[in-house]
Amino acid sequence: MKDPRITGRQKYVIDAAVEGMLHGRILRSVYPSARITSIDTSMVPEDVVVLTPQDVAGLHHYGCQIADQTVLPQDQVRFVGDPVLAVAAESVAAAEEALLMIDVEYEELPGVFDAVSATAPDAPLVHDRHKISENDAAYFGIRPVDGTNICHRFRLIQGDIEAGFAGADVIVEETFTTAGAAHVSMEPHAALASWDDGRLKMVTGNQTPFNLRGDLATIFGMKPEDIQVICPPMGGSFGAKTFVRIEGIAAALARKADRPVRIILDRAEEFQTLNRHPSTIRVKIGARSDGALLAKEVHCLADTGAYADCGPGVAQKMGFASPGPYRIPHVRVESNSVYTNLPPNGAYRGYGQMQSIWASERTMDLLAGKLGIDPLELRLKNLLREGDAYCTGEVMHDVAFEECLRDAAAAIGYEPGQPGLGVSVLMKGMQTPSFASIRVRAKPGGRYHIDCATVEMGQGSRKALATMAADLLGCAVGDIDIPAPDTDVSPPDTRTTSSRSTHMMGRALEVAVANLKDSDTGEGFGEIRENGGLDPDTGQGIASSHWHQGAAGARVSVDEETGAVTVEHVHAAVYAGRVVVRKQAELQNEGSMIMGYGTAMFESLDILDGAIGNPNLSDYNVPSIADLPKLTHSLIEREGGDVHGLGETALPPVPAAIGNALQSLGLTLRDLPMTPERVLAAVDEATDRTEDAA
Numbered sequence: 160m161k162d163p164r165i166t167g168r169q170k171y172v173i174d175a176a177v178e179g180m181l182h183g184r185i186l187r188s189v190y191p192s193a194r195i196t197s198i199d200t201s202m203v204p205e206d207v208v209v210l211t212p213q214d215v216a217g218l219h220h221y222g223c224q225i226a227d228q229t230v231l232p233q234d235q236v237r238f239v240g241d242p243v244l245a246v247a248a249e250s251v252a253a254a255e256e257a258l259l260m261i262d263v264e265y266e267e268l269p270g271v272f273d274a275v276s277a278t279a280p281d282a283p284l285v286h287d288r289h290k291i292s293e294n295d296a297a298y299f300g301i302r303p304v305d306g307t308n309i310c311h312r313f314r315l316i317q318g319d320i321e322a323g324f325a326g327a328d329v330i331v332e333e334t335f336t337t338a339g340a341a342h343v344s345m346e347p348h349a350a351l352a353s354w355d356d357g358r359l360k361m362v363t364g365n366q367t368p369f370n371l372r373g374d375l376a377t378i379f380g381m382k383p384e385d386i387q388v389i390c391p392p393m394g395g396s397f398g399a400k401t402f403v404r405i406e407g408i409a410a411a412l413a414r415k416a417d418r419p420v421r422i423i424l425d426r427a428e429e430f431q432t433l434n435r436h437p438s439t440i441r442v443k444i445g446a447r448s449d450g451a452l453l454a455k456e457v458h459c460l461a462d463t464g465a466y467a468d469c470g471p472g473v474a475q476k477m478g479f480a481s482p483g484p485y486r487i488p489h490v491r492v493e494s495n496s497v498y499t500n501l502p503p504n505g506a507y508r509g510y511g512q513m514q515s516i517w518a519s520e521r522t523m524d525l526l527a528g529k530l531g532i533d534p535l536e537l538r539l540k541n542l543l544r545e546g547d548a549y550c551t552g553e554v555m556h557d558v559a560f561e562e563c564l565r566d567a568a569a570a571i572g573y574e575p576g577q578p579g580l581g582v583s584v585l586m587k588g589m590q591t592p593s594f595a596s597i598r599v600r601a602k603p604g605g606r607y608h609i610d611c612a613t614v615e616m617g618q619g620s621r622k623a624l625a626t627m628a629a630d631l632l633g634c635a636v637g638d639i640d641i642p643a644p645d646t647d648v649s650p651p652d653t654r655t656t657s658s659r660s661t662h663m664m665g666r667a668l669e670v671a672v673a674n675l676k677d678s679d680t681g682e683g684f685g686e687i688r689e690n691g692g693l694d695p696d697t698g699q700g701i702a703s704s705h706w707h708q709g710a711a712g713a714r715v716s717v718d719e720e721t722g723a724v725t726v727e728h729v730h731a732a733v734y735a736g737r738v739v740v741r742k743q744a745e746l747q748n749e750g751s752m753i754m755g756y757g758t759a760m761f762e763s764l765d766i767l768d769g770a771i772g773n774p775n776l777s778d779y780n781v782p783s784i785a786d787l788p789k790l791t792h793s794l795i796e797r798e799g800g801d802v803h804g805l806g807e808t809a810l811p812p813v814p815a816a817i818g819n820a821l822q823s824l825g826l827t828l829r830d831l832p833m834t835p836e837r838v839l840a841a842v843d844e845a846t847d848r849t850e851d852a853a
């Protein structure tokens with residue numbers, strides 16, 4: 160059977176429809192920070208349902224990690240695009256026409272539009288309070304700083320940082336930034352809500368069905384069991400469709416209308432719903448003259464926008480990944496998630512680790528230059544190896560950093576001292592603690608039915624699970640049925656994030672199949688749990704029960720007259736452990752590399768007076784096929800290796816590898832993306848250094 164995505168038969172949430180359904184649209188704030196002084200809906204036709212802030216005033220605050228959101232803002236808006244009210248009508252056109260008939264008046268308030276300014280002592284506060292959520296997405300010790308815009312502060316401390324720097328022969332200190340970026344999924348956010356005898360049914364594109372159910376229960380003061388969440392396959396997500404997005408508004412509209420309501424966002428609204436965290440990261444690193452790393456200090460600011468979302472978690476992972484896969488006896492990290500009056504930022508492929516790897520790996524090349532040591536040699540000298548302890552205190556196992564790094568270097572023809580070549584290496588954490596559960600049932604005719612909450616979003620999770628199940632059950636892949644996640648039926652799962660599903664759900668599947676074979680009922684249930692976690696004040700503990708490992712190499716050339724960079728070749732080496740479905744694994748690598756290349760060279764949300772100035776695919780640049788360099792990759796396996804998640808690993812090292820290739824040409828790039836203007840500035844900086852040296 161041909162893939163339904165190819166034949167056009169795949170049904171997504173935007174295709175979902177029920178009899179009597181209304182179409183919802185959202186009226187959004189045109190100000191980044193303002194008080195709502197009046198709302199006039201008197202001109203709206205009577206057959207249009209209008210949901211106002213007053214209608215939802217009795218609903219509860221929510222948020223996956225900080226409870227800072229309401230279904231509609233009560234009195235105050237906090238970013239351009241903040242939903243003010245919503246309508247539901249018989250057609251999309253009628254709903255959009257109704258929005259034009261509504262008059263909202265505002266009183267503008269001071270705002271803050273970058274994380275550095277937001278941490279100043281006199282910065283306007285985006286929120287007056289920071290209430291930690293009571294759900295399993297707030298799984299770590301969240302440390303908001305009252306009276307500031309910092310909604311989480313993570314610290315990692317090992318050794319004596321002052322003593323480490325005192326013993327260093329060479330010290331490098333530099334600051335790096337990354338721009339905000341959009342997910343640009345082909346399918347926009349969509350949700351269909353309906354109520355039946357007080358029970359809520361939500362059909363939505365979402366990676367976190369059980370978290371979503373829990374948050375909706377919080378909002379409406381319901382039991383989670385009275386809410387059904389169904390998650391059909393999605394046309395892409397990359398982290399955008401996590402937790403509550405438009406589902407609360409859709410549910411509230413449907414309840415007021417007493418009819419099902421479907422909301423589908425347009426492309427401009429996608430840019431106002433969730434993006435990637437811009438970052439500012441300061442790195443200080445010290446080493447002996449022989450290249451042995453002694454001390455590293457990192458300060459990270461993650462701009463989480465107007466609502467925290469999972470920004471605390473992003474900042475935490477950004478922080479604990481920032482030392483890199485190296486043996487460093489003295490480490491100090493502080494990583495803050497910071498509110499600004501910009502659209503919310505949350506999960507994005509790489510989950511904060513692209514930002515910290517950009518800063519960490521670029522600093523390694525600067526240090527190598529100051530030491531007079533080849534950058535590859537410096538990395539190989541200091542890499543973590545089997546049995547080494549990371550700076551969190553956890554012992555590393557199944558380590559493949561050196562293998563990945565050597566593979567990436569060899570693929571681009573790396574030679575010490577040869578200009579235009581760069582490498583980078585990464586370690587990426589997986590959600591920890593974490594659990595997965597699954598149910599397998601034998602059906603007539605040698606078929607099997609599998610229920611699990613792993614969501615399909617283009618990554619091929621169903622094919623991977625069906626392939627593993629077929630191997631375990633001794634049947635054909637086509638004999639396995641895996642329906643879409645349904646919280647009424649599917650056993651609970653942490654969520655389909657963090658490149659954890661094949662690793663975790665695959666192991667739960669092994670348990671379920673073993674139990675099925677011992678069962679008299681024709682049913683087997685399996686569950687896997689991974690414990691761990693970090694002390695948020697010291698960073699000690701288990702950051703990740705399963706580390707994703709990889710490296711990248713890049714070959715570049717530059718036109719110093721125009722600043723145009725030609726990226727000739729990018730290679731990613733990813734430790735896969737054991738590959739389940741090779742074609743899908745290859746596509747995951749290729750997709751990650753393309754997104755990494757876009758981050759490196761093109762993608763940036765341009766902020767103008769607090770608003771996104773390029774919220775469309777004409778002005779927001781993603782790489783096309785014609786833009787791509789030669790892309791190659793390796794899936795490194797080991798006999799008896801575990802199945803490793805591959806959904807993100809090849810993205811984070813790509814920008815740093817390209818930046819380091821430019822560094823080998825004497826061009827120091829600190830900011831992403833590496834536009835021609837920034838390259839020309841680096842050329843001027845290099846010229847000034849040469850003239851000063853002369």
